[in-house]
Amino acid sequence: MKYTTYLFDFDYTLADSSRGIVICFRNVLERHGHTGISDEAIKRTIGKTLEDSFSILSGITTPETLAEYKKEYVKEADTYMTVNTFFFPETVTVLKTLKSQGAQIGIISTKFRFRIREMVDQHFPKDFFDIIIGGEDVKQAKPDPQGIKKALRRLHRRKSETLYIGDSTVDAETAQAAKVDFVGVLNGMTTREELMVYPHRQILDNLSLLPLIHKFTPYEPDKHFPEKFFYSSCFPPKIVAFYKLLHQKQIRGKHEIKENPTCCVCKNCGNTFQGNYCPHCGQNRHTPRFTIRNAFQNILSGFFNIDHGFSRNLIELLYRPGYMIRDYLKGKRVHYYKPFQTLFVLAALYIMGVQLIDPAAIKLSEKEMEEEPTIASLMDDIKYQQEQTSDSCTKYYLGQSITYADSAQWAQTHSLSESIQAQIDAKSSNQDPNELKKEISKQIKKELKQKIKSKKRRD
Numbered sequence: 362m363k364y365t366t367y368l369f370d371f372d373y374t375l376a377d378s379s380r381g382i383v384i385c386f387r388n389v390l391e392r393h394g395h396t397g398i399s400d401e402a403i404k405r406t407i408g409k410t411l412e413d414s415f416s417i418l419s420g421i422t423t424p425e426t427l428a429e430y431k432k433e434y435v436k437e438a439d440t441y442m443t444v445n446t447f448f449f450p451e452t453v454t455v456l457k458t459l460k461s462q463g464a465q466i467g468i469i470s471t472k473f474r475f476r477i478r479e480m481v482d483q484h485f486p487k488d489f490f491d492i493i494i495g496g497e498d499v500k501q502a503k504p505d506p507q508g509i510k511k512a513l514r515r516l517h518r519r520k521s522e523t524l525y526i527g528d529s530t531v532d533a534e535t536a537q538a539a540k541v542d543f544v545g546v547l548n549g550m551t552t553r554e555e556l557m558v559y560p561h562r563q564i565l566d567n568l569s570l571l572p573l574i575h576k577f578t579p580y581e582p583d584k585h586f587p588e589k590f591f592y593s594s595c596f597p598p599k600i601v602a603f604y605k606l607l608h609q610k611q612i613r614g615k616h617e618i619k620e621n622p623t624c625c626v627c628k629n630c631g632n633t634f635q636g637n638y639c640p641h642c643g644q645n646r647h648t649p650r651f652t653i654r655n656a657f658q659n660i661l662s663g664f665f666n667i668d669h670g671f672s673r674n675l676i677e678l679l680y681r682p683g684y685m686i687r688d689y690l691k692g693k694r695v696h697y698y699k700p701f702q703t704l705f706v707l708a709a710l711y712i713m714g715v716q717l718i719d720p721a722a723i724k725l726s727e728k729e730m731e732e733e734p735t736i737a738s739l740m741d742d743i744k745y746q747q748e749q750t751s752d753s754c755t756k757y758y759l760g761q762s763i764t765y766a767d768s769a770q771w772a773q774t775h776s777l778s779e780s781i782q783a784q785i786d787a788k789s790s791n792q793d794p795n796e797l798k799k800e801i802s803k804q805i806k807k808e809l810k811q812k813i814k815s816k817k818r819r820d
Contacts, residue, residue: 373549381445506539533559
């Protein structure tokens with residue numbers, strides 16, 4: 362017997378929004394003087410209400426202060442949340458598989474419903490989810506079962522037919538309180554051992570095998586449906602392996618370097634200090650000797666460091682250029698490459714790319730600029746203009762221009778006819794050069810007039 366209703370948590374279950382959450386929490390907390398809070402500490406509060414999360418991170422318990430922090434968080438989320446939220450690679454495939462089997466699908470989350478809508482509407486039809494319940498739709502947040510019970514009432518489903526899927530102990534407690542079956546996924550910060558404490562049907566590394574779980578049939582993935590079969594049918598193995606490595610790095614966050622308590626003399630300004638960076642000039646105490654290897658590492662970090670380098674500028678320009686420009690004008694410039702340096706690097710990359718793709722393109726354009734237009738090219742331009750115009754008067758004058766250009770081309774290629782050349786050869790020995798030039802000029806003019814008349818007769 363299969364489940365007929367699947368209710369999902371959102372963060373760390375269907376999607377990874379940890380980067381946006383960390384940015385929003387950090388901006389609010391640092392604005393009020395709460396510094397030194399690690400990314401891991403912030404990520405461990407995902408799934409709780411905003412008030413509880415701020416209370417855990419800051420130690421504040423005053424409801425008014427927590428409400429003010431919540432308002433500031435919502436404003437920050439309008440800027441950073443949706444652009445920093447990504448579905449896990451198996452999410453879309455699994456949900457569409459469940460939907461094709463006739464199951465009803467819903468989302469129960471402490472995140473605001475409109476924020477969830479912003480994300481799911483980019484990947485699914487508008488009526489794909491049968492119900493979405495956000496934090497504003499319930500009076501009591503998880504682990505209170507109010508959200509699950511409300512969804513079951515609206516969908517007219519029984520608890521015995523429902524499976525709730527989440528990533529945290531809060532989700533496990535919610536399913537236990539609602540008396541529905543629970544499946545845990547290890548996409549987030551909660552470990553398998555922590556989820557094993559609560560009643561569960563299964564604990565999965567991700568959602569890939571969820572469509573294979575039945576209510577009463579024993580689940581043996583290695584015997585019946587190997588996990589690698591489901592992966593290989595949906596994604597190339599290299600892509601899945603790369604994403605897993607990237608996701609693990611995102612979950613772990615940045616490696617926090619412990620401060621060095623010993624005294625050190627700054628090589629830049631000579632100040633004596635304790636810690637990893639000089640408080641006067643900001644230089645790192647671990648300044649290595651400049652070598653070829655060190656120079657190569659600096660070049661690579663400048664281009665490919667997502668937090669402080671050129672790559673971050675490209676990503677921000679593609680996905681959120683307005684926000685990036687606004688942040689830069691407001692003074693938030695540590696994470697961005699300088700604009701004129703970005704312009705010069707892009708220009709250099711463009712020239713290098715053109716040289717690699719078509720090395721003759723730049724040389725050809727320079728050659729075309731150096732070459733002077735010929736009579737033949739001018740005649741082609743005039744003929745094209747004559748074909749394009751519909752005015753009879755314009756066509757007539759363009760036709761006259763073609764006649765003159767044709768005569769000039771003939772005169773250029775046949776500067777002297779055979780008869781004129783014979784006269785020159787006969788007279789060149791005993792005639793004054795100036796008179797010879799005048800006579801030749803008259804002969805050329807006469808021959809040109811005859812050619813123009815014959816051209817007009819043909820036309």
